[in-house]
Amino acid sequence: MSAAIDNHWYPVAMISGIDAPRETLLLGKKISLGRDGGACWVKNAQGTPLPTVERFGHLWTSPGQPNRDLFTIPEADSPGRRLVDVGSVKVKCSPLRAVENFLDIAHFPFVHTDILGAEPHTEVDRYDVKIREEVDEVWATKVKFYQPQAAKSAAGGITTEYMYRVPAPTCSVLYKTCPPRPGEWDIITLFVQPLTDEWCEVWPWMALYDDDSTMSEMVSFQQLIFMQDRSILENQLPRKLPLDPGMEVPTQADMTSVAYRRWLKKIGYTYGAKLVAA
Amino acid sequence: MDWIAVGLAQDVPPGVVIPSRIEDTEMAIWCTPSGRYHAWSDRCPHRGMRLSHGFVRGETLACIYHGWQYNETGSCDYIPAHPKLTPPDTICVPTYTCVEDGGVIWVSLNSGNDPLPALGARVPIRSVPVSLSAKDVAAHFGTAGFTTIAVVSDYDTLLAVQPCTDTSCILHVLATPDADPKAVSRWVEELRTTLEGVPA
Ligand code: FES
Numbered sequence A: 001m002s003a004a005i006d007n008h009w010y011p012v013a014m015i016s017g018i019d020a021p022r023e024t025l026l027l028g029k030k031i032s033l034g035r036d037g038g039a040c041w042v043k044n045a046q047g048t049p050l051p052t053v054e055r056f057g058h059l060w061t062s063p064g065q066p067n068r069d070l071f072t073i074p075e076a077d078s079p080g081r082r083l084v085d086v087g088s089v090k091v092k093c094s095p096l097r098a099v100e101n102f103l104d105i106a107h108f109p110f111v112h113t114d115i116l117g118a119e120p121h122t123e124v125d126r127y128d129v130k131i132r133e134e135v136d137e138v139w140a141t142k143v144k145f146y147q148p149q150a151a152k153s154a155a156g157g158i159t160t161e162y163m164y165r166v167p168a169p170t171c172s173v174l175y176k177t178c179p180p181r182p183g184e185w186d187i188i189t190l191f192v193q194p195l196t197d198e199w200c201e202v203w204p205w206m207a208l209y210d211d212d213s214t215m216s217e218m219v220s221f222q223q224l225i226f227m228q229d230r231s232i233l234e235n236q237l238p239r240k241l242p243l244d245p246g247m248e249v250p251t252q253a254d255m256t257s258v259a260y261r262r263w264l265k266k267i268g269y270t271y272g273a274k275l276v277a278a
Numbered sequence B: 001m002d003w004i005a006v007g008l009a010q011d012v013p014p015g016v017v018i019p020s021r022i023e024d025t026e027m028a029i030w031c032t033p034s035g036r037y038h039a040w041s042d043r044c045p046h047r048g049m050r051l052s053h054g055f056v057r058g059e060t061l062a063c064i065y066h067g068w069q070y071n072e073t074g075s076c077d078y079i080p081a082h083p084k085l086t087p088p089d090t091i092c093v094p095t096y097t098c099v100e101d102g103g104v105i106w107v108s109l110n111s112g113n114d115p116l117p118a119l120g121a122r123v124p125i126r127s128v129p130v131s132l133s134a135k136d137v138a139a140h141f142g143t144a145g146f147t148t149i150a151v152v153s154d155y156d157t158l159l160a161v162q163p164c165t166d167t168s169c170i171l172h173v174l175a176t177p178d179a180d181p182k183a184v185s186r187w188v189e190e191l192r193t194t195l196e197g198v199p200a
């Protein structure tokens, strides 16, 4: 596989979930992972140790030589946040389709009906999208959407503001209006482990201000959302994400997806991508 | 034979959409509230979602992912994310020729110029999936030139065979109005067992 694909950090486990050593797949290849005392390890199929990072409650590794550190989310360190390991969901789709779906708000009224969206509030206003060259990340800002139940902690319908960030090809960070603390952002991430190019394990993680909900309430809320997304992701054709224009029809509401695809193409990230229009 | 049965009208009442297929062509079959049948490519042009997971609203089929609505010609009429926009004509779903006749939904992937199959006075009983290719089912009946329709002496039954994959097909079963539907149904179950026991 090419360096453009190997030289990234990938999530491979929730640290709190590692007990006995186990095998999993990364980019179609077998790896094993476990914990010795305090530190987690990862090995490739030949038994060679791979680099590791423990961050955001998850274990990260790379089959190549990452040319930069795993991204950080400084806001998540501020005191008072509750860090939520949501667990994992395996999805039969390209890892890139999973990320793209996470960047999409236009589906809320139809897929997350009466939770993250509801008709007739379907309009998506223009927002700002750019590839921030200095950090090589995709950002969408000033994204606004009416939500009947924006979070477990929301008392009723509100217009939520979102910012989306794609700091790595298979990861996205969402900053969204925090119902109990206007002015602060809740953080919800989607870390995607590419098992193969058409099969992924999705590890959502959250850093929320919510003093009232129990941990399991917050986890169930997010899991419900991801189950609804999975019913979409496993039924998109083709399973791989088309990077070339022509196969699918974007509109203004899809500016984040357009930028994401363009950025993947620019950095040569083709794992899970479909390059030629069928 | 140009026409292939893809379902029975009784299983796709007005307002319903189902997935179906003819070999590698995957389709969304739907019925408008006023009773017209359509067979479309099972893929939304927007982001590739299966339209057979969608919903019928008014005389349109809406995609479940972002709610884009397609009118009966397959053209996109409405994009909920941009309610004031008139979608360009270029956004449309590929459609296939589809008619309902005698309680059977027929699709032609060719011209649709052939006459529809003659069903006699028969009425639809039920559809039965079989783990055997349509070709092997035809071979079982040994009918020369038989592709998709066979008339069987038991209950004067007509079988419309829908080819699905190399190892599966669906039998749409019609029988004379005086035949006991339960008896026909049992006979078809036995036929399925026999067919599935035939070495491929
Ligand atoms: S994929 Fe069908 S409306 Fe978006």
Ligand SMILES: [Fe+2]
Residues within 6 Å of the ligand: A101, A102, A107, A111, A112, A225, A228, A229
């Ligand atoms: Fe979603």
